[in-house]
Amino acid sequence: MDDRGGSFVAVRRISQGLERGNVYHSSSSSSSSAEAVAGSAAWLGRGLSCVCVQGSHGDARPSFDLTPSQEECLQRLQSRMDVAYDSSIPQHQEALKDLWKLAFPEEELHGIVSEQWKEMGWQGKDPSTDFRGGGFISLENLLYFARSFPKSFQDLLRKQVGDRSVWEYPFAVAGINITFMLIQMLGLEAVKPRSIVGETFLRFLSVNEYAFDLLYCIAFKLMDQQWLSMHASYMEFNTVMKSTRRQLEREIMVKDITGIEDMPSYSLLSQ
Template identity: 90%
Template sequence: MNDRGGGSFVAVRRISQGLERGSVYHSSSAEVVAGSAAWLGRGLSCVCAQGRDSDARPSFDLTPAQEDCLERLQNRIDVSYDSSIPHHQEALKDLWKLAFPEQELHGVVSNQWKEMGWQGKDPSTDFRGGGFISLENLLYFARKFSKSFQDLLRKQVGDRSVWEYPFAVAGINITFMLIQMLDLEAVKPRSVVGETFLRFLSVNESAFDLLYCIAFKLMDQQWLSMRASYMEFNTVMKSTRRQLEREIMVEDITRLEDLPSYSLLSQ
């Protein structure tokens, strides 16, 4: 797997309840604050590495279909974002069009990206935390659940903190958290959660992308219910992971659409 390095974050100050559609948010020194905690890669070890001794299980035997699905997903995870690859650049431009259809992007390197919650003017520097699959996750979210995507992007729901989490960087963190939670870097799953997810994946090859959407919406709900601010992001992520694990392990859950948190995507 690729080494995903750490980074710093920028917390975005909420100027209003949410950005109105068609409005443009320009950050200034008075509207952002740099934090010292790492949001990407190894900096998330406190969020993602939550295995407990009681959770330890031997590797599960997989069916040939499950092995194939897992291999395809792991191949996706192995792909780093590379700004020199035209397909990757086009995917990034597509994300902008889905996020801000009313606003033209002036370049793949542009200060406009900060409006989406990237740390700087070049999103490629943030993708080291989740690879190309994290961009694919965001694209899937924007296409499949456009209303929820826009609500989270523009912070349109709930009574929010003055200092909000940056949307895009949070999205990369969610990809990284799910990879670790599901133990997808292992040859075979070593936990009940990972084994159960493979059953979902064997009947729906988009299961990882769908779980990503559920996790993002659940994280935002936890953020609001905890009245969190940017320094509590890791705490919110831990709570989100625990809730996902509990829901996935419910015995009568046979598909991701049966998870209680899936209903959040229709709100």
């Protein structure tokens, strides 16, 4: 698929804030015009294939040896990655409800399955169907973002900053997409990192156990900044993600950076 061919559910933006009840989804009940702009299928249902960006560090790159500390940190992170979201587990349901409370503290959620979830940028009334590509860690990432940087979280959720397009990216589903992109970029599913970027990140992780969650927050904010600077709309989402990935890779490799907090784009986040 080329850079213009993203197939995700677009969110139509009517005004500067988040407009409740104005989320469009591609379905048999949608109008033909909505179907044309929303994409032919939900990209999460295809394993996030639309935004699995090919990095500059291919499989031919040599692997890097890890210190015992780095290996332990990687294994803990991989254990988190291995947990699928399961709506039958009470703790998973509670985590999802907590996300709602953080996103919309003024509005009561009427059920774990509800049309209200579309207000946050999920594809349907049951968010559990959107976790196939990201797993439970993608929900943990969103929760960390909401708790650690509530202002930035709300700005992105409600699209409050910048001159935005008419058709906006769906916030929650884009968040899952970012989790998946970072796992790919850093090569976290491998026993050892296959790139300097991945190896450098593991050094950060050995210093700060929340390095992945923190990098997620930076990536989300940076993606939105790229979105605005490119004057992007739904068809450019994949291009924006590629640009975001390249910027993250460059910043991780900046000389003298010893942790995630030293990355230039960390300054974009606000509490």
